[in-house]
Amino acid sequence: xxxxxxxxxxxxxxxxxxxxxxxxxxxxxxxDVIDYYKDYNRQAIVDKLSQKYDKNAILEAIDELKELExxxxxxxxxxxxxxxxxxxxxxxxxxxxxxIAHDCNLRCKYCFASKGDYHGKRSLMSEEVGKAAIDFVIxxxxxxxxxxxxxxxxxxxxxxxxxxxxxxxGNEQGKIHNKSIRFTITTNALLLNxxxxxxLDKNMSNVVLSIDGRKEVNDDIRVRxxxxxTFDSILPKIKKMVDRRTKGKQYYVRGxxxxxxxxxxxxVIALADMGxxxxxxxxxxxxxxxxxxxxxxxxxxxxxxxxxxxEEILRRKKEGNDFKFYHFAIxxxxxxxxxxxxxxxxxGFEYIAVTPEGxxxxxxxxxxxxxxxxxxxxxxxxxxxxxxxxKDAHIYNKAKCKDCWAKFYCSGGCQANNFNFNNSVLMxxxxxxxxxxxxIAITILTMYIKYNIIFIVKKRDRGKx
Numbered sequence: 001x002x003x004x005x006x007x008x009x010x011x012x013x014x015x016x017x018x019x020x021x022x023x024x025x026x027x028x029x030x031x032d033v034i035d036y037y038k039d040y041n042r043q044a045i046v047d048k049l050s051q052k053y054d055k056n057a058i059l060e061a062i063d064e065l066k067e068l069e070x071x072x073x074x075x076x077x078x079x080x081x082x083x084x085x086x087x088x089x090x091x092x093x094x095x096x097x098x099x100i101a102h103d104c105n106l107r108c109k110y111c112f113a114s115k116g117d118y119h120g121k122r123s124l125m126s127e128e129v130g131k132a133a134i135d136f137v138i139x140x141x142x143x144x145x146x147x148x149x150x151x152x153x154x155x156x157x158x159x160x161x162x163x164x165x166x167x168x169x170g171n172e173q174g175k176i177h178n179k180s181i182r183f184t185i186t187t188n189a190l191l192l193n194x195x196x197x198x199x200l201d202k203n204m205s206n207v208v209l210s211i212d213g214r215k216e217v218n219d220d221i222r223v224r225x226x227x228x229x230t231f232d233s234i235l236p237k238i239k240k241m242v243d244r245r246t247k248g249k250q251y252y253v254r255g256x257x258x259x260x261x262x263x264x265x266x267x268v269i270a271l272a273d274m275g276x277x278x279x280x281x282x283x284x285x286x287x288x289x290x291x292x293x294x295x296x297x298x299x300x301x302x303x304x305x306x307x308x309x310x311e312e313i314l315r316r317k318k319e320g321n322d323f324k325f326y327h328f329a330i331x332x333x334x335x336x337x338x339x340x341x342x343x344x345x346x347x348g349f350e351y352i353a354v355t356p357e358g359x360x361x362x363x364x365x366x367x368x369x370x371x372x373x374x375x376x377x378x379x380x381x382x383x384x385x386x387x388x389x390x391k392d393a394h395i396y397n398k399a400k401c402k403d404c405w406a407k408f409y410c411s412g413g414c415q416a417n418n419f420n421f422n423n424s425v426l427m428x429x430x431x432x433x434x435x436x437x438x439x440i441a442i443t444i445l446t447m448y449i450k451y452n453i454i455f456i457v458k459k460r461d462r463g464k465x
Contacts, residue, residue: 002075005405006034009445010310015074016444018405022073023444029053033061038075084342084396091391092142095346097353097364098133100125100163101154106188106230108222110258110284110292116154118355118368124159125356130166132377133354138177139380147174150184152353152364157191167203184208186254188222190230192237201245209238212255213267213281220260221292235274242276252278252326258292265305269312272323280326283435285417294431303438310442328443341395344411348374348390352382362390365416390415393425400428409443410436 003018006026013031015024026034032052036045046058053061068074102123104116116122134149141147149170151163167183174181182205189209200207211234212218219229238253245251253276257264264281271279283302286293294302309325316322345351348362352374360374360382361367374383395401395412412418413436417429 001403002077003403003405004034004075006031007441009441010307012445014441014444016405017074017076018408019078019080020073020076021408022068022076023447024068024073029057029061030064033058034065037062037065080338080342081396083339084394091346091349092144093137093140093350093352094144094146095148095150095351096133096137097150097152097351098125098130098166099152099154099353099355099364099367100130100156100166101159102356103158104153104155104188105158105190105224106155106222107225107227110221110256110286110290112285112365113154113367118154120368123356125162125354127162127165129354129356129358129377130162131169132358134166134170134173134181136354136377136380138173138179140382141179145178145180147179147181148184149181150186152186155188155191156185157187157196160191160196164199182206186210188230189234189237189241192241194240197237197241197244200241201249204249206250206252207241207245209241209251209253210255211235211238211253211271212257213261213264214270217261217267218255221256221258239275250278252276252280252324254279254326255281256284257281258284258286259294259298260292262298262301263305265308265312268309268325272316277323278326279323282327283432285414285420285429285432287420296431299431299434302435306438306442310445314446328439328446338408341408341411343391343394344413345415347415348372349387362386363416365414365420390425393418398426398428400433404433406433406437406440409440 005016005018007014007016008031013026013028015026015030015034016022029049032049033045036048040048042059042062045062046055049058065074099118102117102120104111107115137147137149151166156163163185170181170183173179183203184206185200185204186208187210189211210222211231212222215229215231218231222230224230242251242253253271255267255271257267261267268279268281271281283294284292288295310328313322313325313328340346345363347366351363353361353364353367354377355361355367358377360376361369361372362374366372372386374386375381393412393415395407398412401407401412410433413428413432415425417432418425418427421429
């Protein structure tokens with residue numbers, strides 16, 4: 001089915017052909033004509049718009065749209081659904097989330113992991129489990145050379161010695177089996193010191209540092225066990241980590257916005273003004289009854305903040321003082337292969353999470369839900385029925401996604417969020433869809449500005465009545 005989408009973002013009118021990816025910057029008359037182009041003949045379109053535009057201008061616009069359609073740049077058919085049927089074929093694990101600590105030294109009020117214990121007992125991963133997990137992912141990676149391992153929690157630095165052992169073992173086994181294992185760590189930064197900073201810089205492909213922006217916001221939400229704030233403790237440590245990070249190696253500071261800081265633009269800018277160049281502030285996902293949850297009524301404000309942030313990012317880019325905002329980092333032009341665009345994150349069949357006890361789940365957000373337990377790293381098997389259910393949760397099996405203009409950019413959304421809100425991975429989390437669609441529009445705009453557009457509808461001097 002052909003799918004197009006017209007929209008206006010930051011004053012720029014655009015037309016996207018979803019299946020081909022062709023993007024057109026259009027003027028007012030094209031923006032109006034497209035509403036009638038497929039359902040009315042030429043004279044009927046002229047009659048519809050003759051009070052607003054000159055007849056010849058309307059006809060010219062119709063001809064331009066016809067030319068784009070004839071050249072395969074508009075109203076193209078979806079030719080990718082057949083790829084989705086390949087999901088039944090064997091797949092290989094390429095990414096591993098190691099929950100090396102089901103414990104945390106913070107009690108963040110929005111924490112999805114029940115303040116670190118994942119609704120279970122507080123525990124730390126042993127070397128035995130960590131090494132077994134490395135053995136598991138190497139064995140299940142098949143012919144894949146590159147493997148991603150995330151050291152996660154809780155707070156992983158509470159189990160730093162085991163983390164080091166896992167990294168050492170992974171590097172050793174990677175060489176033996178001709179695999180490249182890249183490690184990432186996500187930390188709240190409280191336990192950072194000079195030795196740990198140096199170790200993380202040397203051994204981590206990416207370091208994610210948690211901070212929620214302004215001091216007053218951070219200290220209201222990201223609190224210690226005793227309820228005290230963390231900003232004054234973590235900011236100097238995060239700055240030191242970033243300052244000592246080897247040039248070219250990845251890091252970013254990451255925060256969360258909730259209903260309590262809907263003005264999150266100010267948190268992003270606060271982080272940028274602190275000197276950070278790699279930033280993300282992402283929407284919290286909580287049950288509707290939670291006081292911090294985002295709701296439908298907040299969307300207009302959220303969109304205003306995103307638009308304001310877009311303008312500021314573009315302004316700073318012109319001044320040579322730009323920063324990267326990861327929540328806008330959707331690769332519209334190149335991006336992942338079409339298979340990844342269809343299948344999404346790969347949770348449950350290409351990506352798994354491992355608990356301190358060695359239990360395997362589709363991702364870290366499913367940990368603790370026994371319904372989704374896939375197996376253990378010791379029995380070296382994956383529940384194929386559960387795994388297949390995640391393979392089948394692609395965009396063509398999601399009724400709301402199949403004909404959506406944004407399907408190749410969001411890939412059906414987060415499976416965990418879908419399940420938690422709708423009790424099904426096949427039903428998208430609607431609030432998340434609306435936010436993501438707005439972000440995609442922003443990303444398309446910034447791509448246009450950066451690359452001076454892919455395809456462009458010619459603008460001519462058209463007369464108006």
